[in-house]
Amino acid sequence: MRRTGALALTTLVALAAGACGSGGGDGDGGTTTITVFAAASLTSSFEQIASDLEAEDDGVDVQLNFAGSSDLVAQIQEGAPADVLASADEASMDKATADGLVGTPTVFAANTLEIAVPPGNPAGITSVEDLGQDGLNLVLCAPEVPCGAAAEAVAASAGLDLSPVSEEQSVTDVLSKVATGEADAGLVYVTDVIAAGDDVEGVDIPADANAVNRYPIATVADSDEVALAQEFVDRVLARTGQDVLAGAGFAPAP
Amino acid sequence: MGVPRWLFVPALLGAAFVLLPLVAIVARTPWSRFLELITSESSREALALSLRTSATSTLICVLLGVPMAVVLARTSFRGQGVLRSLVLLPLVLPPVVGGIALLYTFGRRGLLGETFELLGLQVAFSTTAVVLAQTFVAMPFLVVSLEGALRSAGRRYEAVAASLGARPTTVFRRVTLPLVLPGLASGAVLAFARSLGEFGATITFAGSLQGITRTLPLEIYLRRETDAEAAVALSLVLVVVAVVVIGFARQGRSAV
Numbered sequence: 001m002r003r004t005g006a007l008a009l010t011t012l013v014a015l016a017a018g019a020c021g022s023g024g025g026d027g028d029g030g031t032t033t034i035t036v037f038a039a040a041s042l043t044s045s046f047e048q049i050a051s052d053l054e055a056e057d058d059g060v061d062v063q064l065n066f067a068g069s070s071d072l073v074a075q076i077q078e079g080a081p082a083d084v085l086a087s088a089d090e091a092s093m094d095k096a097t098a099d100g101l102v103g104t105p106t107v108f109a110a111n112t113l114e115i116a117v118p119p120g121n122p123a124g125i126t127s128v129e130d131l132g133q134d135g136l137n138l139v140l141c142a143p144e145v146p147c148g149a150a151a152e153a154v155a156a157s158a159g160l161d162l163s164p165v166s167e168e169q170s171v172t173d174v175l176s177k178v179a180t181g182e183a184d185a186g187l188v189y190v191t192d193v194i195a196a197g198d199d200v201e202g203v204d205i206p207a208d209a210n211a212v213n214r215y216p217i218a219t220v221a222d223s224d225e226v227a228l229a230q231e232f233v234d235r236v237l238a239r240t241g242q243d244v245l246a247g248a249g250f251a252p253a254p
Numbered sequence: 255m256g257v258p259r260w261l262f263v264p265a266l267l268g269a270a271f272v273l274l275p276l277v278a279i280v281a282r283t284p285w286s287r288f289l290e291l292i293t294s295e296s297s298r299e300a301l302a303l304s305l306r307t308s309a310t311s312t313l314i315c316v317l318l319g320v321p322m323a324v325v326l327a328r329t330s331f332r333g334q335g336v337l338r339s340l341v342l343l344p345l346v347l348p349p350v351v352g353g354i355a356l357l358y359t360f361g362r363r364g365l366l367g368e369t370f371e372l373l374g375l376q377v378a379f380s381t382t383a384v385v386l387a388q389t390f391v392a393m394p395f396l397v398v399s400l401e402g403a404l405r406s407a408g409r410r411y412e413a414v415a416a417s418l419g420a421r422p423t424t425v426f427r428r429v430t431l432p433l434v435l436p437g438l439a440s441g442a443v444l445a446f447a448r449s450l451g452e453f454g455a456t457i458t459f460a461g462s463l464q465g466i467t468r469t470l471p472l473e474i475y476l477r478r479e480t481d482a483e484a485a486v487a488l489s490l491v492l493v494v495v496a497v498v499v500i501g502f503a504r505q506g507r508s509a510v
Contacts, residue, residue: 070479137379142462144479165379166461167468169476177461181363182378 033061034228035081037072039088039215040172041111041191045248046086049241053232060228068170069093069146076101076220083229086217086236089146093216105216108236109250111189112210113150115203116178116196123184125203128158131185139174139183142167146213147174151187153211175200189213191249212254276493283490284483291487299465300473301491307381307469308449311388315445319396320438324430326397327404345394352390353458360386361459383460384467388449395448396441403437404430443503447496 038046043066050062065082067075069092076082076096085102087093088111096102117125123136131138140162141148148167155162165183168174175192177183179199193202217236219229235241242252284291291297326338344352358364360377370377377383411433415425431438453471460467462476470492477485 068479074478074482139379139461142476142479144476164463166463168462169457169472169479173457180357180361182357182361 030059031061032059032225032228033063034083034223034225034232035063035065036084036086036232037065037067037076037080037082037220038084038086039069039072040066040170041088041189042066042086042215044195045245045250046236048244049235050232052240052244053235062232070095073101081222082220083223083225084217084219084232086215088213088215089149090214090216091146091149093218096218100221102218102220105218106233106237107214107253108217108241109215109245109252110254111191111213111215111250112207113147113154113187113205114190114193115205116175116186116188116193116200117184117203118178118181119198119201121201121203122181125185127203128154128160128205128209131155131162131187132160137182137184138162138164139166139168139177139186140164141171141174141187142169145170147171147187147189150211150213154187154205154209157209157211189249190251194249212251214254215250279486279489279493282486284487287483288487288490291481291484292491294484296464296468296473297484297488297491300468300470300488303381303384303465303468304450304470307384307388308446311385311392311449312442312446314385314389315393315396316438316442319393319441319445320400322393323397323400323404324426327401328409341397342394344391345398349391349452349454350458353387353455356383356387356390356455356459379461379463379467381466384456384469387455387459388452391452391455392445392448395444396438399441399444400434400438403434403441407433407437440503443499447499447503450495450499451492 036046036050046064046066050064054060054062065072065075065080069087069089072082072085072087073092073096076085077099085093085096086108087096090105090107093102093105097105115125115128115131117123123130123133125131130136140151143149143152147170151162166177168177171188171192174183174186175188175196178186178188179196185203190202193200217233219226219233223229236245246252322341326334326341359366360370360383361367362371362376362378367377375382377386407430411429412425415429416422420428451471452469453475456467456469457472457475462468462472468476470488474485474488474492477488
């Protein structure tokens with residue numbers, strides 16, 4: 001009885017895994033597949049870079065998985081099949097490097113913070129100092145996530161003690177609270193303000209008061225498709241990739 | 255009466271599927287740091303906030319859900335079926351959709367937001383928003399289980415009481431309510447449990463700030479960013495609370 005149960009359980013798991021598509025780089029029809037794990041803020045840029053690569057080479061399929069950087073590292077730690085990791089901060093990448101999960105990382109882009117306000121800027125925010133106003137609905141990322149650590153750095157360099165009404169899990173949560181007008185202001189990345197279009201307005205933070213987040217990329221040590229993984233990394237670092245990133249608002253690697 | 259033997263295989267499989275992940279949580283729990291992790295200030299504040307808001311939303315569910323269940327079970331009017339389905343919608347709606355809906359209702363620019371603002375009430379980013387989110391998702395649990403209890407209790411005793419001259423309010427208070435009290439209790443426990451686990455609507459609508467809006471599920475989600483062990487330890491706390499709550503609900507059921 002017990003053996004039947006175990007067997008059936010294995011079958012069920014196998015069925016469930018099969019239903020989710022045969023991932024991995026087995027070359028049916030000569031197609032080589034790589035999976036790129038990338039920080040959520042890279043979504044539009046990496047989709048562009050991946051489709052450029054696929055358009056040039058019929059035999060290549062790039063699967064993209066976007067999430068928060070520390071989530072991505074946690075997934076790779078738990079054995080998720082990835083070939084490339086691109087994170088939004090060096091701290092997350094350092095964790096992966098320390099565990100020997102990835103090769104040597106290279107910084108490929110940088111992102112800075114900007115104040116996002118709802119269209120029309122109802123609270124009249126013009127500078128970082130304005131974020132200290134009493135009664136302002138200010139929303140930040142929690143200090144535990146990269147955009148929150150950057151927000152803390154900005155506040156510290158302005159000598160401000162900010163009291164947000166909410167510390168969100170991700171930069172997209174901050175952005176949506178501002179876009180819906182629930183929040184009067186929020187600190188997000190420059191690239192987020194550009195991606196949000198007309199939903200929010202941006203108020204610049206001077207470079208000397210801003211925090212810079214460096215984005216590292218690396219191939220995953222366990223990858224079955226090392227050559228293709230490296231090709232993707234090279235493309236991100238090459239002129240074409242850098243142009244796509246610049247178009248999304250990223251600064252070049254410092 | 256025998257159960258077909260082959261039925262045990264899928265039944266065991268189902269049980270294993272539900273129980274195995276719980277075993278995995280226990281196996282991963284960092285016992286050496288467990289007490290320290292679950293008694294940190296942010297953990298205690300999150301648990302206290304969760305218990306407080308869940309108790310409040312359960313109370314609101316009882317105050318509004320009992321009349322709803324009675325109306326649905328004891329009256330018939332045109333469109334009642336549709337109304338029942340709509341009221342139960344939060345049961346099947348993804349919580350994040352509930353959060354967006356609440357935002358467009360009670361948010362600053364929502365349907366009622368301006369009225370609230372004129373009254374000097376700000377719902378966004380307050381503990382009130384957490385309670386609203388929890389009440390929204392938990393209400394159907396109370397209504398469903400109470401309506402079921404009302405229907406299976408039947409109307410005989412109520413009819414007798416009415417024929418003896420009791421007025422509707424007296425019948426409701428002295429006959430109907432006592433009859434379905436166990437059903438009401440288990441419904442309330444389920445509503446409490448659902449409130450305790452609420453995540454999607456809260457993070458979408460209320461935000462996340464320690465002691466104000468960061469309930470235990472939100473704290474667990476945030477802790478994963480930096481300290482996976484702390485997230486596991488807090489998850490176990492929530493599992494234990496859930497087991498206790500289900501125990502209560504079962505007692506309520508078996509008394510019916």
